[in-house]
Amino acid sequence: MAKAPSKKPEFLRKWMVALKRKPQMIALVVLAAAFVYYSLNLTQISNTTAKIYGNGMGLAEFATMLLSILSLVCFLNSFPHRKKTNIPMLVLLFVMLAIIFYCDVFYGRRITEAITRADNPISADGANIFITNARNMLKVHEILLIIGAALTALLPVYKPLIKRINTSVAVEGNEDMGEIDISGEDA
Secondary structure (H helix, E strand, O other): OOOOOOHHHHHHHHHHHHHHHHOOHHHHHHHHHHHHHHHHHHHHHHHHHHOOOOOOOEEEEHHHHHHHHHHHHHHHOOOOOOOOOOOOHHHHHHHHHHHHHHHHHHHHHHHHHHHHHOOOOOOOOHHHHHHHHHHHHHHHHHHHHHHHHHHHHOHHHHHHHHHHHHHHHOOOOOOOOOOOOOOOOOO
16 A cells, blocks of 8 residues: 655645745745734833833834835735736835834934933833833844845845746656547547
């Protein structure tokens, strides 16, 4: 009795076929992960904004959330199904990612200023540990944004490489087939 083939290789093959059809999904997953990571840590950011109350911190927090959502929409509109890349939407995506990155850097600078100021510095440990957590979270978010932007920009480079991956299935028994009679005459 023959052993049944494993489902894992077939699942991986189907996943690779889907990835070959839409290689831009790699960058989309990274950008979506950056958005989800920021959203799940929004409490740390909000508590830091309330504690420090620096100039423009709330606006930077709001702009990051809004532009993160809109950048995902721009990404999806940049690569429409079975059409050429929408260049204006792609440019708008990179502009939004640059603004999000700037907001993260701006917010991080405000935290640093509040911690290191000469008069009445805010302690970032003990009960205010969320300030340190927010600063660390912003650094990770910046890294995820850079990776997502790089994967989007380098899509023309790795798209042909992904398309070269062999995902065909070897079918046994087709090699020794004889000539097929299609004349329609009964023998």
